[in-house]
Amino acid sequence: MLKSYFRINEIHGMNVFTDNEGQTVFNALSIKVKGSELEITRKIKDKTSVGQLNEGLSAKIPVALNISGKGVLTKILYGTEEITTSSFSKVIPNANWEEFYVQQVTEGEQNFVSIIRKSDAERWLKEFDAAGLEILSLSLGPFVVKHTFSQLNVYESALQFDGHRVERDAQGNLLNYKYDKAYTADFPIKIENEKLDEQLLLPYAAAFQLMLAGNLDMIEADIPSVSLRLKAALNDRKIIVFSVLTLGVLFVLLLINSFLFTNYTTQNEELALKNMQTEHSSKDLDSLSRQIKKSEALLDSLGWEDNINQSVLVDRIAQLLPPDIQWTDLAVSPVDRSREGHEQKIRFLQRKISVTGTTQKIVLVNEWLERIKSQSWVKDAQLKHYTYNNQENTGVFHILIAY
Numbered sequence: 001m002l003k004s005y006f007r008i009n010e011i012h013g014m015n016v017f018t019d020n021e022g023q024t025v026f027n028a029l030s031i032k033v034k035g036s037e038l039e040i041t042r043k044i045k046d047k048t049s050v051g052q053l054n055e056g057l058s059a060k061i062p063v064a065l066n067i068s069g070k071g072v073l074t075k076i077l078y079g080t081e082e083i084t085t086s087s088f089s090k091v092i093p094n095a096n097w098e099e100f101y102v103q104q105v106t107e108g109e110q111n112f113v114s115i116i117r118k119s120d121a122e123r124w125l126k127e128f129d130a131a132g133l134e135i136l137s138l139s140l141g142p143f144v145v146k147h148t149f150s151q152l153n154v155y156e157s158a159l160q161f162d163g164h165r166v167e168r169d170a171q172g173n174l175l176n177y178k179y180d181k182a183y184t185a186d187f188p189i190k191i192e193n194e195k196l197d198e199q200l201l202l203p204y205a206a207a208f209q210l211m212l213a214g215n216l217d218m219i220e221a222d223i224p225s226v227s228l229r230l231k232a233a234l235n236d237r238k239i240i241v242f243s244v245l246t247l248g249v250l251f252v253l254l255l256i257n258s259f260l261f262t263n264y265t266t267q268n269e270e271l272a273l274k275n276m277q278t279e280h281s282s283k284d285l286d287s288l289s290r291q292i293k294k295s296e297a298l299l300d301s302l303g304w305e306d307n308i309n310q311s312v313l314v315d316r317i318a319q320l321l322p323p324d325i326q327w328t329d330l331a332v333s334p335v336d337r338s339r340e341g342h343e344q345k346i347r348f349l350q351r352k353i354s355v356t357g358t359t360q361k362i363v364l365v366n367e368w369l370e371r372i373k374s375q376s377w378v379k380d381a382q383l384k385h386y387t388y389n390n391q392e393n394t395g396v397f398h399i400l401i402a403y
Contacts, residue, residue, distance in 0.1 A: 007214070008233060009033040010041075012063045012133070013207025014053065015199075016124060017162075018070040026053045027199045030061065031207045038208075040191075045199055050131045059132035062233060064210035066139045066202045068164075071120045074141050074177060077111040091115060101221040103140045107174040114140035114221070121223065136230040137210045139220045142166055145205040146174060147216060153190040161185045161198035313353065313377065313403060320371040322364045328396075329356040351379075353401040358394045362386050365397050377403050 014028040026049070030042040047053045075091050083090070083104055088097040091113050101121050105112040121138065128135050142164040149172045152159070157175075159166045160183040167176040185198045196204060209218060214234060220226075310332045321327070334354040336347040359365055365383060372381045380402040388395040 007033075007211055008062060008136075008237065009211070010061050011207040011210050012057050012061050013066070013203035013205070013210075014063055015066045015068065015202040015206070017068050020070055022070065024048065025199075026050065027203055028053055028057065029200050029203045029207065030057065031204065031211065033211070038211075040194060040196075040204070043197070043200060045197060050127050050133075054131040054133060057133070059134075062136045062210070063128065063133045064137045064139075064203075064206035065124070065128065065135050066144060066206040067116060067121070067124065068141050068202065072114055072116050072140045074112065074114045076177065077113055078109060080106050080109065080111060083111070083113055101138075101140075101223050103143075103219065103221040105143045105146070105174060105219055110174070112141075112143055112174055112177065114143070116140055116221065121221065125223075125226070134229065135226055136233055137206065137213070137218065137220045138223055138226050139206055139209070142177065142202060143174065144209050144219045145201060146172065146219065147209050147212070148191070148201070148205045151191050154185075161189060161201050308351075308403075310353075316375065316377075317353065317355070317372060317401065320368060320375075322359075322368055324361065324364050325357055325359040325368060327355060327357045330354070349400075351403050353403065354398070355401065356396070356398050358396055360394050362388075362395060362397070365399070369399060372399075372401055379403055 010030070010032040012028055012030050014026065016024060016026055018024045026044075026047040028042075028044040028047075029040055032039050032041050042056060044053060044056050073092070077090055081087055083102055085097045088095065088100075088102075091102075092100075092115070099118055100115045101118055103114040125135055125138070143166075145159070145161075145164075145166060146168075149159075149168065157168055157170075159168065162185075163179055163181050163183050165178045165180070165183045166174065169175055189196050189198055189201060191204060209216070209220075210230075213230060314330065314332065318327075331354040333348045333350060333352060336349050365386065369381050369383060372378055378401060382400050384398040384400050386395055386397045
């Protein structure tokens with residue numbers, strides 16, 4: 001998925017052609033990826049020096065160089081054997097392998113081998129370097145055009161352009177190659193829908209191949225210094241892409257973190273507000289509880305008793321009263337006489353009934369107490385005191401009933 005981002009998106013394609021008289025012609029174009037489309041942005045033809053070529057090109061954009069014509073030898077060998085020191089004599093007998101750069105294109109049982117003297121290749125590399133142009137690939141002859149077959153409007157088996165004749169089978173595999181000035185395109189060449197001068201086909205093919213470096217088998221001379229440049233450039237692209245991705249991920253994480261922080265801060269503020277409200281409610285509740293207790297204490301001090309029909313209780317006590325006992329005084333929640341003199345406030349005995357009366361027989365009082373104690377609503381009943389008056393021949397008693 002990321003491969004499309006690793007590629008080089010803008011490239012100069014250049015062809016250096018030297019004829020048999022030693023005259024050199026430079027042709028170039030620039031291609032650029034815009035969205036999902038490939039656009040040819042500049043075309044330069046028939047220049048006679050690198051300086052002239054460089055006038056219309058940006059030095060910041062890498063170059064895919066193609067060299068053809070005099071100085072480049074192409075030979076078709078049968079077999080798929082890789083050309084090495086031991087087999088180099090098949091290309092040029094008695095030649096020194098160390099003096100040449102080699103390009104191989106193996107198609108079926110044929111091997112299209114192109115060579116150039118290292119001195120010639122290095123001379124061109126130095127000249128382009130001096131002009132500030134960075135070469136990232138160097139191909140020899142017309143074979144790099146193989147990668148553009150599917151884009152061309154040429155459907156015959158033989159492709160002719162600018163002195164080159166490349167023969168191919170129905171699958172696009174190379175079959176044969178010849179060079180003659182007479183070989184020209186029978187009709188205008190088009191790349192997709194754009195018309196292209198035949199002198200610019202090789203610059204386009206070289207640039208297109210470099211743009212897809214890493215996704216296809218490069219057709220290029222094996223030049224270590226150029227290969228290292230390309231590798232470094234592609235690695236730089238990967239570093240840029242991964243850096244952007246890393247920054248993107250960090251930015252997304254920062255956004256998520258910011259969102260979570262804002263969300264949790266809002267929740268924390270809401271909880272703090274609720275906590276303050278709860279604390280205030282708790283304080284209000286405590287204050288209310290204290291007020292209730294104070295009110296209850298006041299009611300207790302006043303002898304207030306809730307939900308108890310005290311007259312019914314008195315009536316029940318009276319029904320149990322023996323005939324020979326007389327009441328002289330009855331008080332519900334009577335004054336607590338034990339605290340008189342010790343406190344300024346009057347205290348009442350809660351849930352108490354005080355009965356004072358007279359009788360000649362204490363036995364009757366005890367009998368009455370037992371009857372009272374048998375009532376389910378009575379918690380306790382006590383005879384507080386009994387005093388007998390001999391002159392009046394009767395006794396005075398005081399009982400206290402708790403309910």
